[in-house]
Amino acid sequence: MQAAVLISNYMLGVSILTLPRTSVEAAQTPDVWISLILSGLMTVAVGILIVKLSRRFPGQTFYQYNRLLVGKWLGIALSFFTALYFIVMASFEARAVMEVTRLFLLEGTPNWAITFAFMWVGVYLIIGGINPVARVCEIIFPITTVILILIAFMGLSVFELDNIRPVLGHGFMPVLRGLKTTVLAYTSTEIMLVIPAFMKHPEKAVKAVLIGVLIPTFFYVVTCVTVIGTLSVDGVITRTWPTISLFRSFEFRGIFFERFETLLLVIWLMQIFATFSLSYYLGALGIAQSWKVNQRTVIFVLLAVIFLLSFAPADTNEVFKMGDMLGYSSLVLFILVPAVLYVLPGRKGARP
Template identity: 45%
Template structure:
């Protein structure tokens, strides 16, 4: 694959893409899912443990990528396991990115309709985001990375502002006692591992990096920064609302922000400001997932990527309208996350092992 066909990105841009892929719906739902899984104030410890999973996955993936420089997974897997298995694995991977796209865009539409634009048809919101994503990804990976560079600092700034404003509601007792029920609960890390998925995009974007020797640094920062932001969110929400207080809340982070009272500020609805930035982050997640799925079809069948970008657009819209409620939507996300753990945790290990064996035999 020639990089010039799709563009090039710097290691910094690659890091931002990974972070943007990771930070999405989990910001709103992680406190609830983590509280339900762990059931103790030690959710922050469980989050730190769970961050080791994507970190390990990432280092395995870049080790595999570095054996086939300048090629994406869709291209080099053919050299390892042949055409048939490549099609099988790659189609599952494409399906994973498609489901990730429709989940993010549908959740975005539901939240916006509920909190920002009440009464606006969900279909309109979905079409708008998908069309904007299409407009972005047609420009290639370089255009995607540049837009993400604009969104990223806004996201960091928003997190810092919200954390500072939440100090007044924070109660340290809600995070005590530490390990009061022993160490076993903190290993219930399933939901937090799912929220950390995003590192898998390195299978695609490392081929476009200008300096692939910095891939380890990209992985480390791509896991560290989302972990810190998720940890900040988790501690602030649990610290303000308590474990019992968040277990039955669909969007606990939004409720916390709505609790802020600063009448002296000109901008009083801080939840609206937060959601505007969050929508940008969801847009980033949708765009890179949409691009990864389109690129997969393009490289598998050796056709121009634009025909798959335009072809996937109506399919994504139709699929995003299938879930009838949030319960079905979250079930779909959980199922996709389970598939993702196998695809990006187990499959790269097997391919790396096969690659080593094939090289030794030759």
């Protein structure tokens, strides 16, 4: 269950705030919920492939066993690009926190103060290894589930069914166009290149993938349908953070607590923290295992690297471009590469 929760928390990050807009922009119809379901099924298939690959080398992470398949130097290159992916992902999550926190919560607070405080808490967590990260995710996940279900029920008061009809009114091509962006929101199963090495029961890793992907898929579908049904296709496209706009549309007079978007931002910050911490840990682990250096030293060195990378995008548009770049990179690193490695025979007598 911890492995499943890690996958779910890793997936439910920045995308839940922007996915309705990016998917509708690509499809131009309300049928993106079909694209989300198809993307979820595709992600499950990729996750199972990655698990099957990892189980060929019990107790070893991708950083250790890849050179048994492709040799030392190519293995080092694969480890470098994989670790770099996780490092850039961590910097992307840190920058996303800065953008939203500055805009909705802490106006006027210096950007470096928001980012640095967030990152130091992450360092404190991952110094203890993968177990504390998994336990924090176990705490965060039930809270996220309750609040996302609350979103769905509250959305019924402003939901317009006509905004999501007709189903497949423009045929199936918009659904296929929507896959381009929805697939990028499902990057999560790549952590199974490493996590099975730490599982007490790695034979249950496939079940972890199924649970870990299908739960966020359900929340993605519910959130997108609720947002589109409330704001309409045109309304979603014109908003940078449509899910937050949905929460701001709720109005219940006489209730003491009125700023409902605060609930969403609270769970969103927790989810981002989970994704950031896990990405940070996996990037540091990759460098430590590939180059035989102390992992704690790597963590503190990467603190400066991730901090600087988080300030590389000049504005919000470049932040979204950074996210797209990560999504396309994941298609190569975590679909094409595992598929090729899976068909290669291991080298007998080789050591990681």
